[in-house]
Amino acid sequence: MALTGIEIFKKLPKTNCKDCGFPTCLAFAMSLAAGKVELDRCPHVSETAKAELSASSVPPIRQFSIGTGETAVTVGGETVEFRHEKTFVNKPPIALLITTDMTDEEIRGRAAAVKEMVYDRAGATLKLDMIALKDTGNNSDAFRALVKKSRELCNLPMILMSGNMDSLRAGVAELQDEKPLLCSVTPDNAEEMIPLLKESGCPVVARADGYDALCSLVEKLTAAELKDIVLDSGSRKLKKTFEEQVQIRRAALRKAFRPFGYPTITFPCEMTDDPAMEILIAATLAAKYSGIVVISCAAGENVFPLLLSRMNIFTDPQRPMATDPGIYPIGEPDENSPVLITTNFSLTYFIVAGEIESARVPAWLLIMDCEGYSVLTAWSAGKFTPDLISDFVKRTGIESKVARKALTIPGYTAHISGELEDTLKGWEILVGPREASHIPAYLKNYGSS
């Protein structure tokens, strides 16, 4: 369990010597509690205190990365059960399954789909993060060939799934220093697996049926000084898997139960034969506590909504979402198209842009930097004022793109239209609707205004 600043303070020398760079021991303790500095900045802390404090500063759920280089993924590191309590930290990587019994065409199709399914959304990129290779025939030659081919086709981190030790060895050898995630060590193969894990340094999925068996297995691994563990509690039935995810997260956070202080993995690909249902299961487990999610469905109409749902849940609720300021052409606007302005709160942007699109009237949308505030908040905080709007409109260069200089402002800021007309010389100021949902009606009548 993480200690509070006061609890940490009690263990410090309390001399306020400033050697750590902070004015007081209390200030240092507060920064320690917030995870902003390391304890070793205090040269005077006693060995006992050091031991106590470092034990408590172990994160409740271990965080580590899988894979190497730019495509490496970070898993674990979560500190809350509900996102509003702080934020969820590492969105669970979604892995696409490829198996040894697929045809060459299928394998290439899947690798191509992974490459293709990359979606840009206002600053965020949505995509699949890993590929999971499964050795269905327990044949190490076939598996090694699949690993080799997949690596040529796709550069994402890999999960190697096999019940055959030789296959896992072959896969690790093929990938050299890449540190793929090995799947799985079980109570039955632990003796054989542990040496391979120690030698290769690969992270591993620990799979056992039920809480107690999983707990013993993890203890066996940690006794062998293995640390990069991913938990698989065994169930492939949604109701039970859901319970296990909740229980493991709770045990790690509320009870500091060390054997469960690791990210989990779930396999929607093994929980149903229906690709649509697989996506609903994956969305559920990505939201409720799975550290990695393995799916077998590679169709865009399914994967895209899943990626959207994960993006929503893992958005940091502490930070206002902001869109980059600038000119956003919607449809194919020309010099006669209307110009609208709003603030850069992402939700405002999304909704306004969506409504303009649905109106099917091409328009120029100006997004002004208001520190991620919505229209009314930005106006009342003095960030959406006639002066600032005028400066911004001039800076965008929109004037060179349109013949009719008419700017539509949000209906809620109607009262600034007079002043804005004075500061934004040469422009006509129009007052748009208060609610975004009325934008289509407004734009359809725009020509006659």
Added chain:
Amino acid sequence: MSFEIDKLKYTGKIKEVGFGAKGDVIVGGEDSYPFYMFEGNEGAGVKIAMEVYDRVEDDWAPAAVAPFADVINDPVAWALSNVSKYGADMIALQLAGTDPNGANVGAEEAAALARKVADAVSVPVIVYGSGNVEKDADVLKKVAEACEGRNVLIGPVQEGDFRQIAASCIGYKQLVAATTPIDINLAKQLNILLENLGVSADRMVIDPTTGGLGYGLEYTYSIMERIRIAALVQMDDQLRRPIICDLGKEAWKCKEARGADPDVKFGDPARRGIMIEAVTAVLLLLAGADILVMRHPDSVALVRKYVDLMMN
């Protein structure tokens, strides 16, 4: 070390609200977080209300029109087919045509339609106005009157129009959907105002306002989680109400659901909208929805199967 299941102690329970003309279709009653069946009861379970529109705009996705092609201009037939063909638990009549920025259908005509739909189907009925407070105050008042004896759920009842609408709901014995813009404090405040006005606690549900998938759904998700935490473990009596999520229109409004995006990476446009609606429903269920207002029969069937997997 051996592991013991950690069971949370809940101190509250969601009120049960009786729907339908006889008030015998129960919603709510759960005393744990959604699907946490290892430590509590799910209550009456999830109800899916299928949408019926008084008027369908011409910008609907072809995929959302297709299943209703033969009934889309006849709300009564549409409602009947939703019940008989797709097994809708409830019917949600959306009076979108009353929007003054749209077709601006009058209150009398809308209320007469509401009565016709309520009389035609055997399942509970929900009637939603356009969301325009001035217009809804007029329309929904008349709907409440016209549907006397049918015990319909009327919404959205908002801060700007609750006095007029709720008074009629009390007078004509209708249920109230208390709607606030994604804010737990406003939700609580409106519930209190409604109770002060005389709407009893077991005659209302919370509509927290639903964001779209990829368009702010996370705000709704967290507000709903907070409402449930307040209701179930923080002794907040005012928030112990069933939650309704009006998600069909949000899911199908986004451009990805609607557009026939030519880019192959978005996949089959007809299936995409269905999946967007179903995934939206799943997240809302995980956050605490009791009633889902949905559009497409395939999304409805999928979500029903999903709930079954979560429960059994």
